[in-house]
Amino acid sequence: MRFSERIGQRKTKVDIQIDYIDEGLQNSLWNLILKFIIEPLRKERYWKYSELEYFIESLWFNHFKEPLDEIPSSTIDIKSLLRSRFYSWDYLEIYDLIDFIARTEQQYLPFDKDIYISNCNSILKKELSGYRFVNNQLAPITNEIEINEIEKALSNSLENNYRGVHIHLSEALKKLSDKNNPDYRNSIKESISAVESVCQQITGDKNSELGKTLKKLKQILPIHGALEQGFKKLYGYTSDGDGIRHAMMEEDNLDQEDALYMLISCSSFTNYLISKANKLGIEIIK
Structure with a gap:
């Protein structure tokens, strides 16, 4: 102080992050995307052959609500596109993505969703976010x-x-x-x-x-x-x-x-x- x-x-x-996300929290959340989404995705050259095929399709269809034929075919291009969007989004759009991953059915993810949620909550807590995952859904803990x-x-x-x-x-x-x-x-x-x-x-x-x-x-x-x-x-x-x-x-x-x-x-x-x-x-x- x-x-x-x-x-x-x-x-x-009072620096509890409710209606914004600072650089430290944004970078930490992006690192989670890298760990749980981008790295598994880049095991293959094309997303259609990856463990995250359903997730990527669902991300474009259900979350972005964009044409499926506009999904970049290369996993490297998907990573570049997601990163560009992530760092241009406001705090609500970032949390929307974090929450969407947690609500994806376990069978369509190549990682343990509980570990992902636990990692998210650790970061949200450390960076003084006003939100936490409760019952697999992102929820406010203060207002x-x-x-x-x-x-x-x-x-x-x-x-x-x-x-x-x-x-x-x-x-x-x-x-x-x-x-x-x-x-x-x-x-x-x-x-x-x-x-x-x-x-x-x-x-x-x-x-x-x-x-x-x-x-x-x-x-x-x-x-x-x-x-x-x-x-x-x-x-x-x-x-x-x-x-x-x-x-x-x-x-x-x-x-x-x-x-x-x-x-x-x-x-x-x-x-x-x-x-x-x-x-x-x-x-x-x-």
Whole structure:
């Protein structure tokens, strides 16, 4: 995260790729096409004699919806054509092709489709794509509204003097977004700490843990009981029975989806509490 973003002078951008594909993700997905489609195809000089004869025909007939007699006969020419199209497409067209391969029947593919899908998901996860394969179909794991909620929480917290909230959310995002060494366990810790921080500032009690501050908060703000209970349960998820924070969170059991869910949920809740406190004119400790 840039210095200007950390101090709130520039809006923090949540770099989860929803409506675009950056160069790193595009190149990685093309490498998958090379591995699973192009290399098997180029074992033969002409696609009509290759293991992918049905796939190529189906690709033109069902996906591109173009005349079959316009398919280049040479496998080298097919590779050149696919590469040219792939690097001219927008993100939706690229995902359309990735998804089409996964939906092709196994009997018409010279590779294990489950391995292809697993490889795709590994790349989508590492490159912070907002999509994953679920039941062999590409599906969104987040949306623009949820991403905006995170960005809004980062801005809201600074504009309204909840600096601790901003620091925790920034760290949660940083640990989640690290492509080389993501730290999901501590991202979750920072997200729930942001909620704890906003509760402490509104109640004026900077020493109480989240469970206790939620009780005090309910006396100050008209919070629905279900919301209170929901965050008590989330807090319990990040604590053990003795209230020792995060001791029960085993790293092996946590994934990007867990950390993203917590960041979105905690961002939304902090936005809600800040808005409520502002409407009631509550003086917060800084």
